[in-house]
Amino acid sequence: MVRVVFGDGDLDNFEPTSFTDQYINAYFVPEGADYSVPFDLEHARSSGDAYRPRPRRFTVRRWEPETEQLTIDFVTHGDQGYAGIWAQRAAIGDRLQFKGPNGSYAPAEEVDWHLLAGDESTLPAISASVETISDSKPCTVFLIVDGPENQIDFSSSPMHEIHWVYRSAAVDPETALLEAIKEHPFQDGEFDVFIHGEAGEVRDIRKHLILDRGINIDSASISPYWRRDHTDEAWRSIKKQWLAEQENDI
């Protein structure tokens, strides 16, 4: 992961929301495009398929109003991905154009405990969410990363149980997060749910939580952030159908 802190006086108009999963819609400019930040979005979109800006969503890991600094944590994936490559190469003075933020989840105050799970792409939203949960309120978090060296700790409250799951130690890395959740006895009481990350993993966990744990899906925040072996464009082109088919899982 690469952490990028944005600031230097350009964020006067940034209006944070009260959602802890708030995200920006950022626009990455392909190499060779004849426009640069700041650009007119409509004009840039008419640059042809090779050069139009590539939209990607990224979570606000932290917003510091006093210094007007915005922190984003980017998962990088080698030489693939407009956003990942941009973050890997980011240097002082680089600029990123974005809209937002928007969001939809914040830990509910009225529940007895919170359940949160995801992968590296969800780690920023989960960390930001848990940081708002009182040290005396129980929460159970499951996070999957490649190995112990990829763990990024974010809470020291004994009431916050953080379970790190390692792909490197798993028989099947694609089901390891689900298996960890399945094996875990849930505590009593009302809880809210925040599950995001890779589409296939999120879908299997959603099914388990509805069928085996009896959660009310209407009040749960569960949705896929990305799809294995799909660029964001490819994923968005099938996402609607994927979500419709997911309804038949239960």
Ligand SMILES: Cc1cc2nc3c(=O)[nH]c(=O)nc-3n(C[C@H](O)[C@H](O)[C@H](O)COP(=O)(O)OP(=O)(O)OC[C@H]3O[C@@H](n4cnc5c(N)ncnc54)[C@H](O)[C@@H]3O)c2cc1C
């Ligand atoms: C609301 C929301 C908030 C998000 N917040 C964050 C965030 O804070 N940080 C973050 O890193 N991501 C976040 N994501 C996910 C991110 O938008 C996608 O992962 C996006 O595809 C990355 O774009 P890219 O240009 O780097 O790669 P793409 O061009 O989209 O994809 C290139 C290749 O990389 C693979 N890939 C994409 N993402 C991952 C991944 N996480 N792990 C492994 N392989 C991957 C793709 O399957 C593809 O094969 C969020 C998504 C949503 C919807």
